[in-house]
Amino acid sequence: MLSSAQMPGLFRVADRRAIVAQRRHTRVTIAQLSMLWVAVLAGVATQVTGNGSFGFVGVGAYIVLVTVRVYGRISHHEAIWYDNRQLAESLRSLVWRYAVGGAPFPVDRGEEADHEYSARVTQLLDDMTYAPVPEGPTDVQLITPEMRASRARSLDERRTAYGRERVLEQLQWYAARAKADGFRGARLDVLFLAASAAAVFFGLLQAFGVLGINLLGLFAVVAASFYTWQSQRRYGKQAATYAAAANQLTLVHTALGRAHTEQAWAELVDAAESGIAREHTSWRVARAQP
DSSP, X not given: OOOGGGSOHHHHHHHHHHHHHHHHHXXXXXXXXXXXXXXXXXXXXXXXXOOTHHHHHHHHHHHHHHHHHHHHHXXXXXXXXXXXXXXXXXXXXXXXXXXXXXXXXXXXXXXHHHHHHHHHXXXXXXXXXXXXXXXXXXXXXXXXXXXXXXXXXXXXXXXXXXXXXXXHHHXXXXXXXXXXXXXXXXXXXXXHHHHHHHHHHHHHHHHTTSOOSOHHHHHHHHHHXXXXXXXXXXXXXXXXXXXXXXXXXXXXXXXXXXXXXXXXXXXXXXXXHHHHHHHHHHHHHHHHOO
């Protein structure tokens, strides 16, 4: 009933900006970790071969690492990603509330609902530091014809579309992400433990004079890289949050058929969107933590 192309242009601009900023932030993180690995490997190569030229490679890697780090700080990719993702998802929730007659925009409020919807979008933008810039005349349209057409449909039609295209779709997305992120988090934990065990093993060999190469430092950096990536992606926390959201939406999907009046329907949509909003808030808070 409401695809991304049928939503306000502001949503699409914020969504695209969030995707681009996330990709850039991820690339900056990967580049920093890669340069750290190159620097440590250059140090090991110097020990093994006795060739001091590898030292220049290590120095160059550290210079690139610092440069990328500074670029990441001044470009604000992470903050732009968070702000625009939060805006896109909050706006998507408002759009669905309006389009199906959910609170605070029940179908009997008429133009008053339009004014309330516009005020809430304005509030979202006021709370942003890195607000998206409209890219064309259609991007400033807050209520699309498709949203109005959806709002004009019968309660049964709105209930069916909302259950299939919003609740069920979100439920499946959260369930899939909970499973995937849980697996990724567990895999990174195993890799971290393996690298840490290797660091301890080679450190003991070096301490007892059995090994003259500093492999302890190498595997310590590898372990730190896995830990850093886990801290950046927060797979474990996200898996738990996504699972909770999926369970909440399962209850909502079960209750859809029990809303037989406009008032009951408006309250049910409000409960569903509030549950989704809690996941967005948890994601934003978790990302803001060091």
